[in-house]
Every structure is written in structure tokens, then in C-alpha cells.
Amino acid sequence: MQEVAMTGARGFLGWHTRAALRELGAKSHAIPVGDGFDAAKALSAVNGSARLIHIAGVNRGSDLDVQDENVRFATQVASSILQADTPPPVVVFANSTQATNGSVYGNAKAEAAGILQAAAAKVGAEFLDVCLPNLFGEHGRPFYNAVTATFSHLLAHGQSPTVADDKPLTLMHAQDAADLLIGSSGDTLGGDKEVHESVAGLLARLTEIDSIYRCGEIPDVAGKFERDLFNTYRSYAFPEQAPVKLTRHSDERGSFFEIIRSHGGCGQSSFSTTEPGISRGDHFHRRKIERFTVLAGTATISLRKLFTDEVFEFHVLGDEPVAVDMPTMWSHKITNTGPGLLYTSFWTNDIFNPEVPDTIAEAVQK
CATH class of the missing domain: 3.40.50.720 (NAD(P)-binding Rossmann-like Domain)
Structure with a gap:
């Protein structure tokens, strides 16, 4: 080393x-x-x-x-x-x-x-x-x-x-x-x-970033400077503005809610299932913007700022949908704390590049 x-x-x-x-x-x-x-x-x-x-x-x-x-x-x-x-x-x-x-x-x-x-x-x-x-x-x-x-x-x-x-x-x-x-x-x-x-x-x-993010939406992060400025702003908005509450619409057909609204830039969505007691994550990002949304099941999302000891936890339910955005240079993970399968949606502002993954291993709990 x-x-x-x-x-x-x-x-x-x-x-x-x-x-x-x-x-x-x-x-x-x-x-x-x-x-x-x-x-x-x-x-x-x-x-x-x-x-x-x-x-x-x-x-x-x-x-x-x-x-x-x-x-x-x-x-x-x-x-x-x-x-x-x-x-x-x-x-x-x-x-x-x-x-x-x-x-x-x-x-x-x-x-x-x-x-x-x-x-x-x-x-x-x-x-x-x-x-x-x-x-x-x-x-x-x-x-x-x-x-x-x-x-x-x-x-x-x-x-x-x-x-x-x-x-x-x-x-x-x-x-x-x-x-x-x-x-x-x-x-x-x-x-x-x-x-x-x-x-x-x-x-x-x-000011524009603040007005958009207060609505739970992602501002235009197509440019490098815009992304870096948004990540800077987010570091002052966390944890007070987390999680982002999502509106669930239900009727006899089932339910519907929006996961994310992005005002500009590329992005990638993914989906996972997680067995009870299992965690995903234990890593951090230097520049990547990432949003977790539990679709069904029960989970705890844990985050820790690098080089500190305090861990922030959000207990989330698929029946009460919220989104949690991962601050840059904070280690994070999601753990299935329920008895059944956990369904989670993930969104990032960039398309994953295995040559430059910007995903660095770091345990949330030391």
C-alpha cells in the first residue's frame, strides 16, 4: 500500500x-x-x-x-x-x-x-x-x-x-x-x-439548485461544474432534507408513484432484490449522484461521512415510499430488515463505466 x-x-x-x-x-x-x-x-x-x-x-x-x-x-x-x-x-x-x-x-x-x-x-x-x-x-x-x-x-x-x-x-x-x-x-x-x-x-x-431539489427533483447535472455544484449544495442539505417524500397514488388497480425527476444529464436506473438480513453497498462515491428507493419490503439505509464515526439511519417501507440520496464521500448501504424479499430501485446520474466505476469500498460500520 x-x-x-x-x-x-x-x-x-x-x-x-x-x-x-x-x-x-x-x-x-x-x-x-x-x-x-x-x-x-x-x-x-x-x-x-x-x-x-x-x-x-x-x-x-x-x-x-x-x-x-x-x-x-x-x-x-x-x-x-x-x-x-x-x-x-x-x-x-x-x-x-x-x-x-x-x-x-x-x-x-x-x-x-x-x-x-x-x-x-x-x-x-x-x-x-x-x-x-x-x-x-x-x-x-x-x-x-x-x-x-x-x-x-x-x-x-x-x-x-x-x-x-x-x-x-x-x-x-x-x-x-x-x-x-x-x-x-x-x-x-x-x-x-x-x-x-x-x-x-x-x-x-x-438558488436554482435549491429551488429544484427542495421539490425532491434533480437539477440539470449534465455539465461537470453543475454536477459538482449540486454535490456541494447537497452536503449542506443532508440530513435535514432527507429522505425525499414520494406521493403514492392508489386505487382498485394498484398503486403508482414517481421515483425521480431529473432536469438534465444522462442517468441509469437499476433494480435489485435482497434477501432478509442481507446488505448491499458499503461503498462511497466521489462524484456520482445516487438515489435509493424501496419499492416493497422493509429496509434500513445507513450512511457515514468519511473519517467520522456517526452513522445516520433511515428506516424505510415500500408501503410509504421515500427516496434517499447518497451524499458524495459518505459510505452507505441498504439492509433488508424485514421478513420477506426487499425490492429496491437505484438511480445514478451517470452510466456505469467499469473502467472508472467511482464506487470505492468502505464499510459504514467500522
Whole structure:
């Protein structure tokens, strides 16, 4: 198993990077920096690792704090590289596109990059300076990480955000940034990884997503950005907006209910039967949208956010139909808890590709 050392593992981008590493079957070792830096533990994590990823940084505070802390973090990481008997062959720095704008933060990031590059050169390691734009994605901290997180949080909780300062943004989904940092993407920055949108345009997109999803429907996710933005919004709507209640129509002929309404994009529907006591799932998706609907029988749908312990459960009946959407990067499964056969419908927004399944094994219950 490949082992990767990383700082900032508990932050927004760090969480996404750890999720991306799970798909590769790689093990990550966290390195606290700053006041929590432990030289011996950091050296143990770095020594023999296949890759070192430095994510941790400071972008808020006094000018002095921003300057000093970013440089201190890089210096601590560099010391571990230089002391390692078997230093990592690749050193990656999650830099910022602001590194060249002349700001205090930009200058601090540029200086940190120089410190890491010098250490990598001394041990003969490849240095990758990845300058990232504004990131958005699932579970960013509102009012802190990015305006996308703030808008999504407010909309999902029934509020009406406004734009105080409209300006152009260059956006990248955190999973794309993670792919660049771990080296699983052969592409470089740019292309379809970066999207240009204004703050007002971003709010308009998220407002439309909110209005459609509140009706239990799937918005247009034909485009990559639209899908990533919807998955971001959904992370703030769960579990409050789950499950999606479905209207059952019954008469002497039987019953009927709609499973899903999708406003755009491809999709795939499937159907399964499950014997009593048997579970299906125990995996997660990084980008795939998936909906479970029990048609007949009794089941428990269980979900757990990656790298956490709390498990959410929904007890569902075919006689009272509801749909449960699986948040991205949450492990999930469905278990037949009834005495008879369980009939379940599954819908995903993409057509299954065995070469790129986006279905990563991960038990819900540890």
C-alpha cells in the first residue's frame, strides 16, 4: 500500500485529499504543524513515504501572523524532509494563485514554496508547486472556506443570501484539486478543472439548485461544474432534507408513484432484490449522484461521512415510499430488515463505466 504524508489533513482540502487517496488504496499520515508540530512524529510520517503533500496554511489574521505562520509551517516540513533517511521522492505544495499578486498572503505562500523547493532539491526529490484558485466542494466551512460554502449553507437552511461584492471568480472543485495533489490526474491546471463565474452568477446557480431539489427533483447535472455544484449544495442539505417524500397514488388497480425527476444529464436506473438480513453497498462515491428507493419490503439505509464515526439511519417501507440520496464521500448501504424479499430501485446520474466505476469500498460500520 502506498503511504502519503500530509499536512492540513483535518482541513477542507485535506479531507478531500484523504478521500481521493482512499480510492487509490493509499494510506495517509497526518503531520500537525505550527504549535502542534512534533519533530519525531513528523519525521516518522515523512520517512519512507511515497509523496509528501503540504496543504496547511494561514490566510486569515494579522499580516504578521499570515507571513510568519506560513513560513514556519514550510520550515517545519522542510526540516522533516532534510532529516529523513528515506525522503519522499515527490514533494507537493498546495500553493495559491495569489502567490504572484504581491499581497502579504501571496508573498508568504511564495516564500513557503521556495523553502520546500530548496529542501526537495537537497534530497533529490521532485517538487510540484500546485497553484490553486478558489476551491469549492462538499463540507467546506461556511463564512470561512469560500463563498460557495456560505451560499450553500444559507440556502439549504432556508435563508436568502445576497451579494455584497460582485466580482469574477476562478473556481475549482476540491476533488479536482485533490487529484492534482496526489498525482492521479494526468492533466494540469486549467481545462475543465477551472470554471469562471461571477459571485452573482454563482448565487443564481445555487438558488436554482435549491429551488429544484427542495421539490425532491434533480437539477440539470449534465455539465461537470453543475454536477459538482449540486454535490456541494447537497452536503449542506443532508440530513435535514432527507429522505425525499414520494406521493403514492392508489386505487382498485394498484398503486403508482414517481421515483425521480431529473432536469438534465444522462442517468441509469437499476433494480435489485435482497434477501432478509442481507446488505448491499458499503461503498462511497466521489462524484456520482445516487438515489435509493424501496419499492416493497422493509429496509434500513445507513450512511457515514468519511473519517467520522456517526452513522445516520433511515428506516424505510415500500408501503410509504421515500427516496434517499447518497451524499458524495459518505459510505452507505441498504439492509433488508424485514421478513420477506426487499425490492429496491437505484438511480445514478451517470452510466456505469467499469473502467472508472467511482464506487470505492468502505464499510459504514467500522
